[in-house]
Amino acid sequence: QLQLVESGGGLVQPGGSLRLSCAASGYTLDYYAIAWFRQAPGKEREGVSCINHSGGNTNYADSVKGRFTISKDHAKNTVYLQMNSLKPEDTAVYYCAADMDYSDDPCGYDGMDQWGKGTLVTVSS
Numbered sequence: 865q866l867q868l869v870e871s872g873g874g875l876v877q878p879g880g881s882l883r884l885s886c887a888a889s890g891y892t893l894d895y896y897a898i899a900w901f902r903q904a905p906g907k908e909r910e911g912v913s914c915i916n917h918s919g920g921n922t923n924y925a926d927s928v929k930g931r932f933t934i935s936k937d938h939a940k941n942t943v944y945l946q947m948n949s950l951k952p953e954d955t956a957v958y959y960c961a962a963d964m965d966y967s968d969d970p971c972g973y974d975g976m977d978q979w980g981k982g983t984l985v986t987v988s989s
Contacts, residue, residue, distance in 0.1 A: 866891040866978045868960050873983030876950055884945040884983060886960030893917070893936065897963045897971040898943040900934065902956035902985075911973030912958070913945060917966045928954075950987045957982040 872884040886898060899914035912932065914923045919936040933946040943960060961976035 866896070866962055868962060868978055868980035870958060870960050870980045870983040873958060873985045875986045875988065877989050878951060878987055880950050880987070881946070881948045882950065882985060884947065884958055884960075884985075886943040886945075886980060888941045888943075888962070892938075893941050893943065893962070894938060895964055895966045896977075897965045898934075898936065899961050899963070899971065899973050899976065900943075900945050901959045901961060901973070902954075903959070904953075904956040907956075909959075914971035914973060915943060916969070916971040921968075921970050923971055947985070950985075952987050955985060955987050957984050 867889050869887050876882050897916045900912040901909050902912050903909040912925050912928055913934040915934045915936050922934050931949045935944045959982045960980045962978045963976050
């Protein structure tokens with residue numbers, strides 16, 4: 865069974881950068897689309913970014929477009945979320961999730977099969 869473990873969260877000042885990792889075990893990510901979600905205190909969970917099984921299709925929420933970059937390292941079976949120009953409103957627990965989908969359809973944020981436990985990102989001075 866696929867298992868996902870997030871890492872890379874922490875405390876960063878506004879304008880700073882962090883790189884989150886979503887490491888998979890138990891199954892290859894070659895057959896999975898991966899999405900990053902976040903949930904801030906008192907707010908609903910929102911989809912942040914996704915990448916399809918091959919890495920050839922990506923999507924970003926408007927709130928992070930131009931600042932965040934998602935990528936997939938097939939050899940390491942890991943998906944990354946590079947977060948630059950961080951803002952206080954980016955503070956949240958970030959989760960990665962997997963959807964077994966090896967079609968050529970664009971990635972999305974519905975129908976996730978597996979979830980990680982999350983990593984906390986705090987943007988504050």
